[in-house]
Amino acid sequence: MKRLNMILNTIMGASAGVLIGHGIYVVRDFKTHPELYIIQSAPWYTSILMYGAFTLVVLLVCIVIKAIVKRKMKKADSN
Template structure:
């Protein structure tokens, strides 16, 4: 049972990283195609990427901590 949970956590971690990379690439491409839209904001164009990155980092720390607990329980 714990091995299935460990595998699920690994899938969640990799999916979270993939979604973040996809969002970052989309935001960069959107900024290059429509720079006028991002000039209207008072913050730099990469601010949404930083906010998303901070949320992803918090979630990754939580998931990695859960993986460490499960790894400890498996031993």
């Protein structure tokens, strides 16, 4: 169970890191090349929002799994 918890923590940290890294890249690229983003039909920050939504889903799933694991560990300890 500790190994699963460690894996879930790693997944949560990695997904948050990817969101932050992608956000920094897109903002920097927009500041450097704003003309490339003018011709797009979507706002320049759309990909950041999509990454954010995906990260939110991943974090929610990991938190639910962690809660289930914690509950099972408490039941195993009480027995």
